[in-house]
Amino acid sequence: MLRAGPFSDERVRLLANRRFVCVYFDLSDDGAAGDPDARQFVTKIRRELRGNSVPPPSVLLVSAEGVIAGEADNFASTEVVYAAMRKALKDHPEFDAESAAEKAAVTPFEKARIAFELGKSKTAADWLARPETEEEWLFLAHIQRWRGKWDEVESALEHVKRDDLVDDARMERAWAHWLRGDYAALRDALTAFPADSNRATEAGYFKGLALHHLGEKKAALSTWKALAATPEEDPWVYRADWAWMTVRQSGKSSFSSGDDDRSPLGRIGYMGRDNPDLKGPPRR
C-alpha cells in the first residue's frame, strides 16, 4: 500500500529525494531485497522487528548513527507520512541544510523548483512572479494547483501553447476538475488523451476515477486494469492497481497467493487503507 499510496505522492517523492537518503530492505536476509547490514542496524533500534513474527514495520526517519528523528506507521496516509518527514526536518535542522547544488542555483526557475520540492509552494510561486518561458508558466500553474489557486492556474495556462506542452496543460486543468469534484468535466477533459503522452497513465487513472464517481464502475475497472499493461510501471499505474483492488477486494480481510482475485499487477492484496480517491478528492 505504501508504494501505491504515500510513496507515489508527488510531494512525498520530491521531499524524499531532496532531503533524505532512501533505502528499503527485507527483514528476511533470504528475501530478494534482504540486506543483513540494514537488518542489524534497524533491529538494534527497533527490537520488536527481531524474530519471525513482527508487526508491520513503520517507515523510519533516522540518522546514520541510529537516532530516530521520526516515523510513520506502515498503513499511514500520505498526509501523515509527509507531515512526519517535514517534522523530522524541522526538529533536526542539521539535516535540512542547503546542498551545494541548491546553493549554486541561480535562475528563478531553479530556485522555484527547489522551494517547491521542499514543500514551500508560496515561495516557489514568488520566485516565478515573472515567468519568461512556457515551461515556467506551466510550472507556475502546477505550483498554483497544489495551492488550490484555480484562477492563477488558469491564467498561467493561458500562456502555454506549445504542442509539446499541451498534454501537460490539459492534465493541470483536469486536476482542477478532480479537486473540485466535477467528475463530468474531469471525464470530458480526459477524453481521447494521447496514449503516447508522458501524462497518459496519470490521465488514465483520473479518467477511471471520473467514471467510478459517475457510476460507471465497470468502465472504471477496465480503465484501471488497462494501465497494468503499460510497459513501464509508474506511480499512476500503482495507484490504479490499488483502486482496482479496493473495489474488487471490498469486504475481504484475508488473502492468499492462490487467490484468483489477484490485482492487474499480480499483487495478492493491499493491506491497510483503501484507496482514498474512491471516496472523492482530498479536502484542502
Next chain:
Amino acid sequence: MKPFTILLLFASAATAGDCKRDRTGIDWTLPFTEAREKAKKEHRLLLIKPIAFGTEKSGGW
C-alpha cells in the same frame, strides 16, 4: 483498515540484487551500507522502509 497486525517472515531463494526496482520515482539507495555512507557524507536523514512480507524477484513488496 484491514485487521492485520502481525506478519510472518518467509524466505525466497532470490538474492538482493535481483529485486526489481520500485517505480514510484523515489531514488532508493541500495545496499544499506551505501545509503548510510551517503547519509553521513551529505548530512541527511535516512528514510528506511523495512519490509516484513517477503520480497520477490518479480518486485513484489
